[in-house]
Amino acid sequence: AQSVTQLDSQVPVFEEAPVELRCNYSSSVSVYLFWYVQYPNQGLQLLLKYLSGSTLVESINGFEAEFNKSQTSFHLRKPSVHISDTAEYFCAVSASGGSYIPTFGRGTSLIVHP
Amino acid sequence: NAGVTQTPKFQVLKTGQSMTLQCAQDMNHEYMSWYRQDPGMGLRLIHYSVGAGITDQGEVPNGYNVSRSTTEDFPLRLLSAAPSQTSVYFCASRLQLGPSYEQYFGPGTRLTVT
Numbered sequence: 001a002q003s004v005t006q007l008d009s010q011v012p013v014f015e016e017a018p019v020e021l022r023c024n025y026s027s028s029v030s031v032y033l034f035w036y037v038q039y040p041n042q043g044l045q046l047l048l049k050y051l052s053g054s055t056l057v058e059s060i061n062g063f064e065a066e067f068n069k070s071q072t073s074f075h076l077r078k079p080s081v082h083i084s085d086t087a088e089y090f091c092a093v094s095a096s097g098g099s100y101i102p103t104f105g106r107g108t109s110l111i112v113h114p
Numbered sequence: 115n116a117g118v119t120q121t122p123k124f125q126v127l128k129t130g131q132s133m134t135l136q137c138a139q140d141m142n143h144e145y146m147s148w149y150r151q152d153p154g155m156g157l158r159l160i161h162y163s164v165g166a167g168i169t170d171q172g173e174v175p176n177g178y179n180v181s182r183s184t185t186e187d188f189p190l191r192l193l194s195a196a197p198s199q200t201s202v203y204f205c206a207s208r209l210q211l212g213p214s215y216e217q218y219f220g221p222g223t224r225l226t227v228t
Contacts, residue, residue: 009154042222043219043220043222044204044206044219046216046217051214100211100212101159102217104149105156106155
């Protein structure tokens with residue numbers, strides 16, 4: 001079985017500052033990794049995903065994440081955040097060879113201050 | 115496309131009452147699932163379905179029933195509500211079970227059991 005650990009429950013940051021949301025996973029087989037974003041009072045939306053190939057993946061709104069197999073990590077970064085990035089971010093992992101049902105982390109609340 | 119829809123958006127129940135949370139999708143997705151979201155716990159899978167007539171249990175199935183008579187609908191039934199079932203419930207769907215298929219979430223149902 002796979003598991004996901006999001007190391008920070010809350011990350012406060014000022015607008016235009018860089019941010020990193022940390023995610024580590026555990027799995028005995030190859031994995032697929034995802035970041036979802038949840039804006040207040042809404043459902044989750046896929047932000048970006050790693051399936052194979054380049055270990056650096058990017059979203060359309062400036063976020064990026066790097067798959068690091070040796071450190072079993074998939075940290076999410078943005079060089080300059082906006083107020084509108086304030087949301088809950090969830091890391092998720094699904095394992096190959098099984099049902100591909102994702103396991104979600106507990107979430108990190110990104111709070112961007114003006 | 116309306117995507118994934120859920121009704122009701124809010125519900126208050128008394129302990130012991132039963133109710134059904136509705137979920138529908140109009141994208142002809144085979145895979146549908148129900149999650150509950152609790153503070154600090156992330157999303158936990160309740161039940162899922164890989165197609166009409168096929169359902170299976172997730173991580174936290176106790177106290178919930180599901181059925182999948184059509185591709186479009188996947189209702190979640192609470193048989194005898196308990197305060198521990200106070201949560202936000204999300205329905206999700208994707209075309210098929212493989213990891214390359216994006217999972218779409220509904221807007222959620224906020225349930226309070228008193």
